[in-house]
Amino acid sequence: xxxxxxxxxxxxxxxxxxxxxxxxxxxxxxxxxxxxxxxxxxxxxxxxxxxxxxxxxxxxxxxxxxxxxxxxxxxxxxxxxxxxxxxxxxxxxxxxxxxx
Amino acid sequence: xxxxxxxxxxxxxxxxxxxxxxxxxxxxxxxxxxxxxxxxxxxxxxxxxxxxxxxxxxxxxxxxxxxxxxxxxxxxxxxxxxxxxxxxxxxxxxxxxxxxxxxxxxxx
Amino acid sequence: xxxxxxxxxxxxxxxxxxxxxxxxxxxxxxxxxxxxxxxxxxxxxxxxxxxxxxxxxxxxxxxxxxxxxxxxxxxxxxxxxxxxxxxxxxxxxxxxxxxxxxxxxxxxxxxxxxxxxxxxxxxxxxxxxxxxxxxxxxxxxxxxxxxxxxxxxxxxxxxxxxxxxxxxxxxxxxxxxxxxxxxxxxxxxxxxxxxxxxxxxxxxxxxxxxxxxxxxxxxxxxxxxxxxxxxxxxxxxxxxxxxxxxxxxxxxxxxxxxxxxxxxxxxxxxxxxxxxxxxxxxxxxxxxxxxxxxxxxxxxxxxxxxxxxxxxxxxxxxxxxxxxxxxxxxxxxxxxxxxxxxxxxxxxxxxxxxxxxxxxxxxxxxxxxxxxxxxxxxxxxxxxxxxxxxxxxxxxxxxxxxxxxxxxxxxxxxxxxxxxxxxxxxxxxxxxxxxxxxxxxxxxxxxxxxxxxxxxxxxxxxxxxxxxxxxxxxxxxxxxxxxxxxxxxxxxxxxxxxxxxxxxxxxxxxxxxxxxxxxxxxx
Numbered sequence: 017x018x019x020x021x022x023x024x025x026x027x028x029x030x031x032x033x034x035x036x037x038x039x040x041x042x043x044x045x046x047x048x049x050x051x052x053x054x055x056x057x058x059x060x061x062x063x064x065x066x067x068x069x070x071x072x073x074x075x076x077x078x079x080x081x082x083x084x085x086x087x088x089x090x091x092x093x094x095x096x097x098x099x100x101x102x103x104x105x106x107x108x109x110x111x112x113x114x115x116x
Numbered sequence: 117x118x119x120x121x122x123x124x125x126x127x128x129x130x131x132x133x134x135x136x137x138x139x140x141x142x143x144x145x146x147x148x149x150x151x152x153x154x155x156x157x158x159x160x161x162x163x164x165x166x167x168x169x170x171x172x173x174x175x176x177x178x179x180x181x182x183x184x185x186x187x188x189x190x191x192x193x194x195x196x197x198x199x200x201x202x203x204x205x206x207x208x209x210x211x212x213x214x215x216x217x218x219x220x221x222x223x224x
Numbered sequence: 225x226x227x228x229x230x231x232x233x234x235x236x237x238x239x240x241x242x243x244x245x246x247x248x249x250x251x252x253x254x255x256x257x258x259x260x261x262x263x264x265x266x267x268x269x270x271x272x273x274x275x276x277x278x279x280x281x282x283x284x285x286x287x288x289x290x291x292x293x294x295x296x297x298x299x300x301x302x303x304x305x306x307x308x309x310x311x312x313x314x315x316x317x318x319x320x321x322x323x324x325x326x327x328x329x330x331x332x333x334x335x336x337x338x339x340x341x342x343x344x345x346x347x348x349x350x351x352x353x354x355x356x357x358x359x360x361x362x363x364x365x366x367x368x369x370x371x372x373x374x375x376x377x378x379x380x381x382x383x384x385x386x387x388x389x390x391x392x393x394x395x396x397x398x399x400x401x402x403x404x405x406x407x408x409x410x411x412x413x414x415x416x417x418x419x420x421x422x423x424x425x426x427x428x429x430x431x432x433x434x435x436x437x438x439x440x441x442x443x444x445x446x447x448x449x450x451x452x453x454x455x456x457x458x459x460x461x462x463x464x465x466x467x468x469x470x471x472x473x474x475x476x477x478x479x480x481x482x483x484x485x486x487x488x489x490x491x492x493x494x495x496x497x498x499x500x501x502x503x504x505x506x507x508x509x510x511x512x513x514x515x516x517x518x519x520x521x522x523x524x525x526x527x528x529x530x531x532x533x534x535x536x537x538x539x540x541x542x543x544x545x546x547x548x549x550x551x552x553x554x555x556x557x558x559x560x561x562x563x564x565x566x567x568x569x570x571x572x573x574x575x576x577x578x579x580x581x582x583x584x585x586x587x588x589x590x591x592x593x594x595x596x597x598x599x600x601x602x603x604x605x606x607x608x609x610x611x612x613x614x615x616x617x618x619x620x621x622x623x624x625x626x627x628x629x630x631x632x633x634x635x636x637x638x639x640x641x642x643x644x645x646x647x648x649x650x651x652x653x654x655x656x657x658x659x660x661x662x663x664x665x666x667x668x669x670x671x672x673x674x675x676x677x678x679x680x681x682x683x684x685x686x687x688x689x690x691x692x693x694x695x696x697x698x699x700x701x702x703x704x705x706x707x708x709x710x711x712x713x714x715x716x717x718x719x720x721x722x723x724x725x726x727x728x729x730x731x732x733x734x735x736x737x738x739x740x741x742x743x744x745x746x747x
Contacts, residue, residue, distance in 0.1 A: 177516035185566040
């Protein structure tokens with residue numbers, strides 16, 4: 017591990033940014049995939065919610081891996097927020113379609 | 117569970133012997149391609165066959181759990197024995213192989 | 225880019241492993257101990273007598289007791305004894321204003337006489353069980369933290385698998401006596417060989433608390449968690465009290481009927497809602513140990529005043545069976561004695577995987593600073609935390625057991641003080657680790673741990689009449705097993721302390737030899 021002096025601030029900022037994307041963005045993405053799965057699975061509501069929650073952690077894992085495997089911190093956020101926006105929109109549409 | 121344990125242990129030993137490195141350590145020779153294939157097949161076969169005694173005595177749910185537990189612990193035992201008591205590891209495998217038919221008869 | 229991916233995952237594995245490693249070590253160790261929590265409780269309350277099981281009688285006793293002590297409670301809980309847990313325990317929840325959680329009061333009864341057991345107050349093995357998911361923090365923060373740790377563990381496991389390039393080639397590889405290489409081999413061995421268990425235990429712990437940590441799904445679909453649980457477990461929606469008194473029928477026939485419905489299945493618990501009301505409901509809950517797949521909803525409900533069956537829970541749906549499988553596999557209720565020991569060994573392997581990881585993290589970086597002899601603050605911090613979270617935790621556990629035997633039996637606050645002894649001892653080990661240099665810290669703490677654990681059976685012999693000489697003869701395997709396991713643990717800690725001491729001695733000698741050689745070379 018290099019001594020403190022030689023790690024540039026930009027590196028530390030990038031790591032922090034990726035970490036925030038992974039922790040909070042990942043949770044957001046996991047929650048949204050779970051919400052969408054619960055809406056769209058063709059099984060009873062209770063079963064759909066249970067199945068969706070059980071699977072959500074895999075999506076959280078994938079989001080975290082993405083945040084640290086991708087080439088830059090910007091890509092990390094992009095890869096989290098764009099799918100989140102898409103899923104949120106679809107979830108919203110599904111929700112309002114169900115409610116007359 | 118005993119028969120499953122014996123079969124798993126022998127199976128893992130066979131798979132271990134099928135690698136160049138461990139065959140060299142344990143038997144002080146390089147395995148021929150035929151022997152390597154035979155050991156590998158035998159090893160996998162024994163591991164798969166060991167599922168049967170585990171589920172035969174209880175139901176599939178309990179049986180599979182017991183099989184997994186036995187699988188993991190037999191591998192752990194082998195890997196811990198290998199560097200410290202390689203001869204004992206082999207002797208145990210031989211003993212397990214001989215004891216398996218006896219244990220099988222006890223179940224049936 | 226492939227190389228970059230593996231490297232990135234290795235980086236992630238190393239850092240999340242470090243930051244959460246200390247907490248995860250504690251969770252894994254206390255969780256592993258929890259597989260024997262009933263046996264630990266038995267050792268810690270030697271006064272509780274195990275009688276041959278007679279559930280009909282125990283149930284009648286419990287009902288009489290509760291009718292006398294808590295006739296106006298909101299709910300009664302009766303947990304029947306089984307082969308591992310000899311106690312009959314009852315609990316009731318006081319009636320309070322709606323919306324508030326009433327107080328829960330627990331009592332242990334003698335399973336044959338029905339009177340309160342005069343055993344020393346102690347949390348017993350329950351302490352380790354509750355600690356491993358609540359972390360001694362108020363609800364719900366402890367569960368949040370432990371579930372976050374579980375998510376980190378999941379990430380650490382998967383990144384570890386990705387990083388381990390030679391996972392098949394090195395499957396059987398363990399090379400001792402080679403320093404850092406051996407530690408890494410050991411870490412890989414306990415990781416890979418027991419991987420099915422580690423993945424199961426980690427993912428199942430996420431599933432167990434998924435309603436707590438992923439509520440968005442529930443709220444989006446149902447609007448509230450209450451609505452969700454009502455839909456999921458219709459058997460637990462109980463009729464509200466009507467306010468009209470009606471005597472509660474004997475519970476025995478309801479117990480028998482439930483067992484008949486389950487084809488001879490076992491009963492774990494009965495919950496009576498609003499006893500004494502005309503709308504009293506009795507839920508007879510099936511034992512989790514009946515099958516691997518835990519069925520949360522396996523309940524037969526009766527009306528308490530009329531005795532008629534109100535509802536029998538139906539076969540679980542597939543998603544519920546899957547989540548039940550995760551729960552059942554994690555808890556291991558169904559495990560017999562041999563399988564329980566295998567669970568224990570696998571749990572220890574997981575604990576060792578985390579511990580070796582922490583040691584490797586520091587060891588690799590310490591090498592770079594070995595020449596200067598001065599450790600930068602960050603590494604020193606890691607060293608202190610390593611020592612305190614591993615050998616320190618062992619000392620805390622030992623202190624917990626010693627406190628159980630040393631605190632006076634009649635002392636009212638003794639249960640709290642046992643727990644406090646655990647944390648005080650742990651805190652002191654942190655201080656000790658800060659004051660002593662690395663190697664010395666390890667050696668001294670491991671030695672103290674060894675003394676404490678080897679001392680447990682001796683202490684038992686000195687303070688009770690249930691020592692090894694008696695328990696082995698009587699066939700009380702829980703009692704004897706506890707003493708013997710502590711003895712074994714103590715011997716292991718003593719060996720570890722000895723190994724640490726000898727490595728500490730060897731190093732300076734090598735340094736001196738090298739220094740002299742250099743001097744000679746210069747001259």
